[in-house]
Amino acid sequence: MHNQVPSDPFQQPATPAAAPPPFPPAPPQPFPPAPGAGQQPFGGPVAPGQQPFGGPVAPGQYPPGYPGDPFTLPPKEGTNGWAIAGLLTTFLVSGLVGAIFAVIALRKIKRQPQRGRGLAIATLIIAGLQVLLIAAIFAVIIVDERRDAAAGIDDVVVTDLKAGDCIRDFDGSGAIYDLPTVACTDPHQAEVYHVYTFPEGSYPGTTQVEAESDKRCGAAFEPYLTPQTENMDIYYLYPRDDSEWRQDRSISCIVVAPSGTLTAPLTK
Template sequence: MIEHRPPRPTDGFSLAALVTGILGTGPVAFALGAIGLHRTGRAQTAGRGFAIAGIVLGGLQMLATSIAVAWIVGTAVAGVSLLGRLPADPFGTSTGSTTIDDLTAGDCFDSGDDDGLHGTVERTACADTHDGEVLEVVTLPDGTYPGEAELETYAEDHCRSDASTAVDDAGLDPDDFEYGYYYPLEQDWADGSRLLQCTIHGWEGDLQGSVLDGDAAVTS
């Protein structure tokens, strides 16, 4: 006698894993596939292949999602990092009268009558002729006003080194340039100013271009 056995029913979880995997529901397909694989392993229902397919599709979709998220986050972090390194006015379009404290490294300017001291300057585009460029802004420590002589001594040493490094890095002729600085006067110090700006200027003419960008030239 030939024994006849009715076909095993297809496991619903396994079938659902395949369908959701095709539909791109990653984690759902993976979870349903794992359940279906366990259920079909007991040989009570069919559909083991459906369960495996759901697991594979779900796993691939989750992997692709993870890679996409990592790329987006990495791009965003890189964008923020780059933004933090840009000068306040990267295209040099913001010009006009301002205080020296408002300038940052890479800003170009025309000096006022109080050259070498704290005061008002004219911000200019570096592509235009200008008196000087800010190389570094140093925040001085709090405390009582150290006096102009001490500030000048510190500025001389620090800003001379800044200028030498900037000119060397740009491959320019050091004989064409001279350093300068702006430091707070006693009243500025009392008003909260603690910034020392190291600057660079043309020795016998105005500047055109940026020393920090390496394209500066001295005009006659």
Template sequence: MSDDQPTPTTAGYPWAPPDGTTASGPAAPVPYDAGIGHPTPAGAPYSRGYPTAPAPTGYPSPPTYPYGPGYPPAHGPVAYPGPRPYDGFAIAGFVLSFVGAVVLSIIFGVLGLVRTKGGRARGRGLAIASLVISSLWFVVGIGLVIYGATLGPVSTYTVGDCVRLSADADAGLDEGDAPTLPKVACSEPHNAEVYAAKNLPSGSYPGLDRVEQETFAYCESEYARFVGVPYDDSRLGFFIVYPEQIGWYTGDRKIACIVTAPEDVTSTLRGSAR
């Protein structure tokens, strides 16, 4: 085997002659790769044996949103719908229960319970309170009716009735009470007589002070018509009987005017001019 081998003609291979010559003459200069510190074969398209990445041209532009630059808003009616409103029926039932409108407050209270079931609206506590308060009103009303029935009618008098007024009854009248006075025949000893009476208009109770004022004005105006002289010129007196609130709820609307004598009489006081 001969030792004479042909000299490689391709530049840059490791078996190239160290002096850089070839069989046909000096080899072309080999470019130097500063990145790896040794020459790169001539015509080699890559450095270090890897493809060269294209140079970056800049970062991509940030995405745009319909809300303007930056991130979309984190809060809003879609993300956080806000507190639930109060139910109107529950509020109305609660208010009506305080003014004594029992029927309406019960109806609105029941509707409020239905509409607030499952947390669909606020106000369930108000609906429950309206039902409780209305029930208390109902119980109180029943109690007043029963109590008024046990007292009996306050004013059952008619004009011309003679009554016996005791000292205890007179004291009770001064305190605002209106007891049922025992009727007697006008020929028997008595000291009082009914001289005027009428019914007040129906409706809600006007209040104790107003009823008392209206009754007094009516009785004062009717005094002279029965006795025969004005009250200011008379030696007799009078007292009034009118319904209080309990009697009003039991149906009593009647007011009565009763003339009184300082001593017992056995005849009518009509036209006595005393």
């Protein structure tokens, strides 16, 4: 029996084992051709006027077939109701309320396009003109009152007239609600010379009130009848219906100079 030296596990065998045959190299593949006119990257033809899939898109635009900006609401049909209500309210109620409705309409149309923007703008213009007109009227009234106050003129309601009140201007035509009174030493056209109050009771009717007023005012003017006053006109203010009768039952007798002005009182 022979002793054998243990083999070195790291020692290569004298005759190496045959290596397995290598895989055959793959044939070279050409790169795909760049998309040209009428071709897409995937080889499909492109219709005239269309853009290849994945191609550049102009800023602010979407490719054909894209549903659009998802954050923009589609336009609504018809005219905005707030714009219509604003115009009607401006004429029927108040320009201020109509202007508020118009602003609401413009805000809603901006968020979701709809007809009525021109209507809302017209409402704002009309409302602005109304405000200017009202301001002008108030300015005229204030200026007129200040001018009358500076001239010593006081507008008195006819139910507050009393004997001895001198009236700067008097026009007997139409309804009279107040009269401009001045000092009797200032130039004036008329003067209240008598006031009579009917007794309590129901309204006797226009005919009876007029007849009683004519009689009372005629008799009350006799003490002031002179050659200088005999050509003057006599007017009387009286309650014309039951509503005015309930407020005041008095009549005011007024003597009016037909031409020129008076500069002195008749009753004093």
